[in-house]
Amino acid sequence: MFSRQTPTNAAGGAKSIAVTTEKLIASVLAANANERTLCGIGVASAGAIDVERGTVFAATKNLPGWTGFPLRAYFAEKFRLPVFVENDGHAAALAELYFGEGRSFNDFVVITLGTGLGGGIILDRLLLRGVHGFGGGIGHHTINFESGPECNCGRRGCLESYVSSNALVRDYCATTGIGSVTAEEIARRAALGDAAANEAIDRMAEALGQGLANVWSFVDPEVIILTGGVTGAFSGFQDKLMAVLNESLPFSALRKPRVLLSTTNMFAGVQGAAAAVFQGQHV
Ligand SMILES: [Zn+2]
Numbered sequence: 001m002f003s004r005q006t007p008t009n010a011a012g013g014a015k016s017i018a019v020t021t022e023k024l025i026a027s028v029l030a031a032n033a034n035e036r037t038l039c040g041i042g043v044a045s046a047g048a049i050d051v052e053r054g055t056v057f058a059a060t061k062n063l064p065g066w067t068g069f070p071l072r073a074y075f076a077e078k079f080r081l082p083v084f085v086e087n088d089g090h091a092a093a094l095a096e097l098y099f100g101e102g103r104s105f106n107d108f109v110v111i112t113l114g115t116g117l118g119g120g121i122i123l124d125r126l127l128l129r130g131v132h133g134f135g136g137g138i139g140h141h142t143i144n145f146e147s148g149p150e151c152n153c154g155r156r157g158c159l160e161s162y163v164s165s166n167a168l169v170r171d172y173c174a175t176t177g178i179g180s181v182t183a184e185e186i187a188r189r190a191a192l193g194d195a196a197a198n199e200a201i202d203r204m205a206e207a208l209g210q211g212l213a214n215v216w217s218f219v220d221p222e223v224i225i226l227t228g229g230v231t232g233a234f235s236g237f238q239d240k241l242m243a244v245l246n247e248s249l250p251f252s253a254l255r256k257p258r259v260l261l262s263t264t265n266m267f268a269g270v271q272g273a274a275a276a277v278f279q280g281q282h283v
Pocket residue numbers: 139140141151152153154155158160
């Protein structure tokens with residue numbers, strides 16, 4: 001399995017994302033030209049993915065023009081290899097299933113905490129994709145439909161609008177008046193004792209605790225596994241998160257909800273895309 005990183009440049013539209021990705025794949029192939037026993041290319045993408053057709057069924061306005069994009073056909077034509085496409089949250093769940101903490105469990109939920117909030121539900125060690133690819137779309141269940149922040153999906157108060165690096169930055173900037181800061185910087189300031197940073201992280205942890213209690217209520221998994229960049233700040237919000245989860249979840253004393261941190265970290269999407277290839281080979 002090979003990997004390399006580059007920014008997406010989503011604002012440039014679908015063609016720009018595809019060309020950027022194509023160049024990236026070409027560079028990975030060129031750098032590993034002597035190890036060519038490739039069985040396929042795995043692509044993990046945001047948006048609801050039609051796995052059968054290998055197309056993007058629907059994507060939010062974060063990825064302009066991405067809805068309908070024929071991912072499999074595009075890359076299969078360029079590279080003459082079998083191409084397998086998954087939603088990025090689903091890919092993260094597959095990564096846990098085959099390479100991560102999920103190897104030890106049959107029923108678990110993976111939640112990706114990054115610029116947005118995605119997820120994947122594994123039941124009896126099978127991924128729940130749903131009919132249109134929206135299965136496990138935990139980021140867009142609302143925890144405040146009346147007065148929550150407007151979400152990029154068009155609803156109000158989705159979990160993603162409270163729990164993501166974008167949400168943390170927006171909250172911190174709104175309360176402090178600071179114009180621009182990264183989520184990593186907020187976490188750093190919190191560790192140094194910045195009260196506003198700690199309060200913003202606390203609010204995020206509280207929303208996440210409520211969201212996880214909802215997820216636990218309708219899935220009743222063995223564990224929830226958190227992955228993605230925001231988990232870098234986990235030690236700063238773990239206690240608050242677990243307190244809210246235990247308070248909010250019915251019968252929590254009996255169920256003893258467990259939340260684990262992923263060990264696949266930044267490579268969840270890549271490993272999950274690779275897992276999609278391995279899984280596809282055996283269908
Ligand atoms: Zn939403």
